[in-house]
Amino acid sequence: MFSTLFQATGYKRALELFERGKFDEGKAVLKSLQEEFVAVCEENEVLKAQLSEVADVLDLAENIQFDGQKYWLNDDGEKKGPFCQVCYDRDGLLVHLHEHENHWECQSCNSLYMIPREGKSTPKRKAPLRTTLKKTIPLFLETEMG
Ligand SMILES: [Zn+2]
Structure with missing residues (x-):
């Protein structure tokens, strides 16, 4: 959030400085923007890695059976x-x-x-889930009362 704001206002400031002929100051602003950009890229890589870890955990949770x-x-x-x-x-x-x-x-x-x-x-091999699901399940059972 801060980074985006800094970049948006930073570029404008650099442009203004160049327009006013203050090249050294403009260059300094651009340099800090570049540093900020590199830091944001690094942060992005870290976040991507974390996201992938979270996805792995979720994937694991889906495939774990108690x-x-x-x-x-x-x-x-x-x-x-x-x-x-x-x-x-x-x-x-x-x-x-x-x-x-x-x-x-x-x-x-x-x-x-x-x-x-x-x-x-010998240990029974469970039938694969798909074939189990194909079996029809009676929804209504006829019961004779009395
Ligand atoms: Zn343990």
């Missing part, structure tokens, strides 16, 4: 994880859980997560 205990990351259809719930909720960090025989452990905050055991069955 299973009631831990977080999983859906990375282009590939499920990654699990990640520590405590660390993510507290610090926004995805900390890989270290797998033990019966539990996962966060080596950052030492939280423990039980590994659910469902017999010896």
